[in-house]
Amino acid sequence: MTERRDELAGNLAKVERRIAAACEAAGRKREEVTLIVVTKTYPASDVRILSELGVRHVAENRDQDAAPKAAACADLPLSWHFVGQLQTNKVRSVVGYAHTVQSVDRSRLVTALSKEAVRQERELGCLIQVALDAGVSGRGERGGVSPDGVEELAALVAGAPGLRLDGLMTVAPLTGEYAGRQQAAFERLMELSTSVRGAHPAATMVSAGMSADLEQAVAAGATHVRVGTAVLGVRPRLG
Template sequence: MTDSGAREAELATNLARVEQRVTRACAAAGRARSEVTLVVVSKTYPAEDVRLLAGLGVREFAENRDQEAAEKAAACADLTLRWHFVGQLQTNKTRSVVEYADYVHSVDRIKLVDALSAAVRRRSRPSLNCLIQVALEKDSGWGEGRGGAAPEGVGELAAAVAEAPGLRLAGLMTVAPLSGPYANSPSAAFARLIEISRDLRVTAPAATMVSAGMSADLEEAIGAGATHVRVGSAVLGVRPTLG
């Protein structure tokens, strides 16, 4: 078997295992499998892996670094894929990101909303789907933590996205927090995100996406009601150490 053939077989095996996990989690939660979209996080892995996974039926891919994402999207431009940008985004990268991203999961401040809107209008492209990143470690006045808006700031940020030309408010995203009231409790964290999503949909009924759960906690996310799970290492393998 060629190296490419061996890698394809490895990816197929990993993908089947993840698919089984997702299917079981949906069944346990009383949800249809069609309610959950698997997004494969391909960061640090080559475009060839994206091509192999596309051949196995994967259509949704995520990246967290603009340069890598731009190069990979260009290398796979002949494929029908959806690209999700999931990393912290600097305003000076927005022009590049809107060239390839269908979704930005990490909208966390008004300045970024304005920059994305300007970049989309400059390109005259179809609207960009935006998710507000919620930092649950900031709930109830806890510490700063990683990127993301505090839960109490979601409403204001959502209104800004909804009003920004060229942007579409798609929903919410979170990462299970390492600190604060939901540390080491992904089920509680994701349940809290669903509460925030329900509140948001009162004024923004189309904002139905809930992006939560990764390789280690996708079952908890699906159980809570996530619509999109972002899985990397469980499909692609342990990531190489970055120097």
């Protein structure tokens, strides 16, 4: 356990230096960027160590892994973010532990989240997931709504009981016009964020950037970066 703690502490320190350097290069204050550690596939024991090391935001993408882990770590001062594609049949479970759902991408999901948040008497933070690779279907490969649908969905979230519109999220696309152009993708997300804030001034959160491209996200103006591998190591393959 001591060995794992030392490993995580060293990795966190490296990521912290990267974020600090990226902020300095962008002329931003370090406190403008929040680190979310993506703990998917890693055990609750790692989450506990991260909490001891000062991490306050963790993210998961599969409810079947996240629910027991969140329950095992319920005593810790953590904010849990759900970042995966969310099926409506998992909404009841996710609303039970998540503070923020970053992957809101369709009206049916908004309705389900709202109904369950009201039932559980919780206020749930929501980010609209933007698919910058959206095809004719209006959805991206990894979920998300097309840029054209962002404002309509944002208004739906903002007006839904039990939900709070916090901002926007994206994953750098692997295909389409932004493939290999992470900073351009994140700058497009910032344009959309500015537009959404015109109608919803409190929706200031912009979640973008992961282990490989957090610098580009910070340069573009992201307020939150989601880092997994650079903190926890290369993930074990899921069977």
